[in-house]
Structure formats: structure tokens, C-alpha cells
Amino acid sequence: MIKKYSIKELLNKGKFFINKKVLVEGWIRSFRYSIFITLNDGSTIRNLQIILSKEFRKKITKEITIGTSIQVIGIIKESIGAKQCIELHSLEINIYGSVPSSILQKTILQPKKHSFEKLRKQAHLRFRTNIFSCIMRIRHHMAFCIHKYFHENGFFYLHTPIITTSNCEGSGKMFQITTIDLKNNPIDYKKDFFKCKTYLSVSGQLEAETAALGLGKVYTFGPVFRAENSNTSRHLSEFWMIEPEIAFYHLEENMNLAEDFLKFIIRYILDKNMEDLSFLNEHLKKWKKKEKESLLKKLELVLKFPFQRISYTEAVKILIQEEKKQKIKFFNPVVWGMDLQSEHEQYLVDKYFKIPVIVFDYPSCIKAFYMRINNDGKTVRAMDILFPEIGEVIGGSQREERYEILLQRIKDTNTDKNKLWWYLDTRRFGSVPHSGFGLGFDRLVQFITGMNNIRDVIPFPRTPNNAEF
């Protein structure tokens, strides 16, 4: 039997294969002069050039169109072309499936310029395009290196529940889940599957905290949901979130971890996905002519310096000063106690510091109940990491580990205490200082791939009115 290789294997080992007989399979990306086929199998952005032997030229030329899937057996030869070091001289070709529609070819498989909106309507076919396959390979490598990072640093992966009874964070609208026949009214939740109202989780943090208080270091990596009617290029109704939670960690250690983690991911992708990144870099240059900086430069900038760390109070001072000096005029004037808006965050990151910024110690009134109160009584041990272009990429905090203070905060924020008895329990039995953060995975994919719309970095995006595929 002749051995089957991926195109990535063949091109990576290149000359090792010369004069060897191999079998490859893939989809045709181009066909020129009735001789040259470029074949892609998804393993890499690069194509293998196939030279049709004379006997095939007439026999199968008509059946060969862009997108047709074929199997080729042939001999690897050194290539005289400049683009590749090897090529495959065919001995046998089998056609699996052809592509009759020339419309499909023009819009999806070989357009002059891809319209991302058009591609989204063919979400099932966009895996066949160069641009989307690059994004998917980068997405894979990012997910893998995230697991690798936590694994090598002694964290345990935790599957927190998707179906939940309460919106513990008090933030965000939720999707309700039911098995009741909704034609019957009134609805009796005692007859529902879980005998109560249930929702899709917005975060696994509270559950992850209970796990960290036994296992030490844990992280989640799973889907979370928001039922807000947000039709923007940065929001999804269903997205993947990473939430590490660490016992015996103070806010500073949490910031160190978050910064090291982000840099690790970007370094890993620059190291392992350069060919996909380069492809995106070139195409973004063509498509987003406004972009001053290249994608690669933007990524390298994140690695270059330690992130700027400033307290919320310092950040507010800087913003007010800059406004006074008439260097900038904000739509929302800055006052202490307000939540920072995109315009403020962008000014700090893009104009003032020109590197990623970590803002910490936010006013307690704008943050969740579980964040640890500082001695000033006014601020909490929260931290947000702000990135160029996308703004907040990570939000985290040291958690309130003191039972009485936590209870008071729950009351003050009108959170339902009764649904949190188990969470409160962890502060009664061997409570410890602990911290964690959340990272929206898809938004980081958007940053690293440089895509304008978050719907183009996830296979089947879920947004308002949109769950067809």
C-alpha cells in the first residue's frame, strides 16, 4: 500500500520525499494550462503543486474544476518553480466529487475579494476558503496553547455547568431553558425538567471558586451565553470563555498571571502559526487600507514591554488632566466613580501609554459583589486589562474571602442570598485569599487575527435572529 501524507508533512519535510511514491488527497484550488493543479487539504495554507501526466490531460481535464476533491498517487520531484521546492508528478488520479456550480466557485471558492458578510451566509462552506481556514487554524493553536499553559503551570481544567438556576453575577440577560410544552398555560415550573426555572450560564466563576478552594489552581474553558440584543462587531450571544481561579492568590499575583498568560499565547502563535498570520497580514493590508500598523507589528508590541499598571484613581486623574490640557475632548466627561467608557480606555492605551494597560482598584459601586473591598472602603481589588483596538480583554479581581463582608456586599447589591448559600459556605470552612479572571476567547482570536467582526472568528456565530446553521 502506498502511504498517505498530509500536504503539510510533504512540504515541511520537502526534499526528504524526492523520488518517493506518495498518496495525497484534497480539494483543487487552481488549475492552469491543463497541466498544473494546486491542491489544498486544510492541513496548511500552502498548496501542493501537481503536474498532470500526459495521459490524464485529455481524459479528466473537463471534470476538473475549482473545489473538486481528488486523490493523487504520484512521485515527488524537485520543483523548478520559485514558489515551491517540491511538486508531485501524477501517476494516478481519482475524482471523489466535482463542483458543478460556477456561482459557488465565484463567490466562495475563488472570489476576487471575499465579502465576509456573504461568507457568513455560507458558514458551512467557508472552511474551504484560505482566509477562514487560517483563522480556524490559529483558533485551534490558541485553544491548545491555553490548555498547555495551564497544564504546565499546575492548573486543573474544570467543567462548570452550562445549565444553572440563577444569574449569580447579576449581570447580563439570560436565556431560559425548559422542557415544558409552552402551549400550556399557566406554566408550572414544578413540572419542568429541573423542577425550577433554569438558565444558560453567563460565567463559571462562582463554581470555579469552590473548586479552587480544594484543588488550589483551576481553570474553565467553555461556552457562556448573553441574551442581550447586541448587534455589534464585538458581541456574540454564545461565546467561549476562559476563567482561571487560584487559591492563595492576591491581586498582584493575579495581574502577573494574566499578563504572562496573554504574552504566552501571542508568543506561541507568532512562533507556531507564522504562515497563517503572514497570510492574514498580507490580506488585511489589502482589505483594511486604513490600518497603519501591520498585524504582526501590533502583536509584537504587546510582547515588547511590561503592561502599564495604574489604579483607577490615577487613570481618572490622567484623563481629567489631558482634557484640561485640551489634548482631547471626551463625549462622556470623566468623573471619579463612573465606569470608564471605550473612548477613555482607547485614549489611555492608544494615545497616552501606547502599550497595553492594567487598571486596578475600581470603585466598588461599579463592580460585582464578590470583589474584595480595599481598606479605603470605597474601592475593590478589581483589574481590567485594556488592549489596543479591542479594549478590555481580561477582567478579574481578588475575591472577597471574609464571610461577614461578603454577606454585607450581597445585601448591598440586592443579590439573592438564598441562591448563594453554597458560595457563602466556602467562606465559612477554611476560607483563603483567592483571585481569578475571565478572558473572552473569541475576542482574543479577533485581536490576534485582526478581523473586524467577531462573527468571522467562530465557526457558527450566534447573534440576535441568527441561529440557522
Next chain:
Amino acid sequence: MIKKYSIKELLNKGKFFINKKVLVEGWIRSFRYSIFITLNDGSTIRNLQIILSKEFRKKITKEITIGTSIQVIGIIKESIGAKQCIELHSLEINIYGSVPSSILQKTILQPKKHSFEKLRKQAHLRFRTNIFSCIMRIRHHMAFCIHKYFHENGFFYLHTPIITTSNCEGSGKMFQITTIDLKNNPIDYKKDFFKCKTYLSVSGQLEAETAALGLGKVYTFGPVFRAENSNTSRHLSEFWMIEPEIAFYHLEENMNLAEDFLKFIIRYILDKNMEDLSFLNEHLKKWKKKEKESLLKKLELVLKFPFQRISYTEAVKILIQEEKKQKIKFFNPVVWGMDLQSEHEQYLVDKYFKIPVIVFDYPSCIKAFYMRINNDGKTVRAMDILFPEIGEVIGGSQREERYEILLQRIKDTNTDKNKLWWYLDTRRFGSVPHSGFGLGFDRLVQFITGMNNIRDVIPFPRTPNNAEF
């Protein structure tokens, strides 16, 4: 500053730390003779022995109870005890949180024998027990090595949608999702979030197929849902599933992959988690006295031989023969065309072959529409892998890649064609032979940890009437 170490690091490097000053943090597992504390921080099942210095003995003895969280600074010394090679002589101890309730200590933290049912009612605290922390660490290593296996074999990780519009498989009851205020009647789905009825996905396979037909090799690893009212020790309403899908793969390659994959996971856990496995092995011996075989022997048996591969038709022949020979009497008599029941599968695996069995080429009438029809017109290219104890651990098939035949199968099985236009599309544009399988992650964790109830291998199990945490 004194460096902080995990207990795992200290015990693994052992003598390297002797006479070094270190900082450790964790929860007290035992306290004897007012001198010896055993401390655990979740990083390992092993504890660090701490020797209280004289000055502490009186000062803090009263505050120290099982479960109390502490920070210790001390000097590592060689231990004269037989159980450990090093111990920590304390210089400074800080108490973070004590445990007032002696009830909690007796039921959760230090019971004579754990009642798993009781523990489930304290799901947020069971991370603090030896048994559950072992299971969670093994679960982590299994998840990690699954990502590692696919990554190293050229697969790309794919996030398929959780929210979906249809039950494409036609199998299993589904949870409905809505944002409509259910007090209003009649319900108008045009006003719902996605403008149509939506459900929680039972499988990512069909979406994964579309990705494999562009990227070559992909796999999913995410939560799936079943709304069946199954109150058994083997079913969860929310569980994690792994579904690889591979272009240009025939059934035999699919079986090879599945067998290699399962053996890789078990070998990895035997290699990396022996201390957790040994702990479980010992405790299972005590608790499940009926068990003839040890946990470790059971796992090694899976690795020892190639899995037995037989067609469904052969399997039926064997079962009928065995019944004729009066070696066994089945509750459900065996006839060709029926689905094999647990009793039949168990007989094949535990009594007849005594190793894992792959049954392939099932009758088409008992399998899903997307499985490839054999030339006999009666059977499909399906395969199930049957394991000792748990039965079916993997189910997979070669997919029907021929458009016309697939369309006919969709009609024959009363599947809604209109909802599958995108799936059918992939057979119209460069279709290729392809295959894949599904593995229920939690059930494999159950097999590897030897637990009787699947609810004890996932942090917060979801089952009928049960979604409190």
C-alpha cells in the same frame, strides 16, 4: 521574599529542598499529638508533614482543626518517618480561615467512609475530599491528553454551536431555549431571540463534518444535552462529548483511530496519574468488595491486546450459537435486525472475548440517516466500541458522502430535509469519503476512575430535578 511552592513540587523534588526555607499554603488534613500537621493544597493526593515548633504548640493548637487553611514558613528537613522523605519545620504560621462546624468535619472532610450521595449534596465542598480531588485531577489529565493527542496528530479543535435550531440526529429529547416572557400566551416565536424555536445541541457532528470537508481533520470537545428523564448511574442531562471528524477516512481507518485514541488516553493516565489511580484502587477495593478485578488490572487489560473486531452479523451469530449451546439465556432473544442490548454487549465483552470489542456494519434500520450504506443495501458502515463494565464507549461511522443516496436516507428516516440544506450542500461541492466518532467524556472518566455513579465524576452534575448548584 520567601518563595512559595506547591506541595507537589516539594515532594517531587524532595531532598533538593533540604535545609531550604520555603512557604507553603493549604488545608489541614490531620493534626496529631499537638505537633504533627498534615497539609494538602490540592496539587497532589500526598500531604506535607509539618512539625510545629514549641512556641506554636500552645499558641495556636486550639485554632487548628481539620479543614483550617494556613500559611506556613519553615525549613525543609529530612524526615525520619517512613511515609515521607521530607517534612517542614515551622518558623511561622498564619491562619487564614478556621472550620467551626464539627459536623462538616465528620461528614465531608474526615468521614470514616464517604457516602457519595451525601457528598453530592455538598457538591461545592467535595473538592476538599481525597476521593473527589483524585477524580478531578484524573479528569483534568484525561482532557489535556485528548487535546494533546489530536493536536499532535494534525487535528484542529472546533467549537460547534450549543444553541441550535433543530434536532438533526432525530435522537434524544432536547431542551428548548427562549427569552420570551412565558406568562404571555400564545407564544410568538417571531418575537423570540433567534426568531425561531431553538434548542440545546445533542451533538456537534453535522457541523464538524462541514469543517472536516475543508480543514481535513477536526474534533469537538464540548457540552451536549439530553432532556430524557433518565435517572440512572450512567446518564447525565449535560455532559461533555468528543467528536473527531476526518476527511478521506474510511471505516477501517476510523476504527484504527478510535482504538489508538482510547489506548493513548489510558496509557497516559497510567503513566501520569498513578498516585491518584492507586488511591482510587485501594479505596475501591474497600468499598466495592464485589469487584474481582482491581482498577489497574482492568485498565491494563484494555492496553494488552488488539480490540476484537467483528461485524454485527457475526456477533448475532455468536450470540445465537451460545444460546443454543445453553451457555447463556438472554432476557431479549437475539434476532438479526434488532439493536444489541446491554446483556448482549456484556456477554460478548465480559464472557466471550474477554477484551474490548468493536462491532461494525450494523443494520441500517437501527442507525442514523448519515451513515454510509454498504453494497448489500441492508447494513451501514457504523461501528460501536464496547468496553467492560460500561458497555458502549464510542459510536461512530463512515458518513454517507453520495448526495442522492443521502437524500433518500433523509426521506426514509423522516428527517426534516429543509433544515439540512447546508449539510446536503457539502455533498454537492467536492464531496469526499469521511468518517468520525463520538466519545462520551464523562463515561470514560467513570471507566478509568472505577466510580459506580457518573454523577461522581463531574463537578456539578445535571440530572432530572437536579440543577441547584
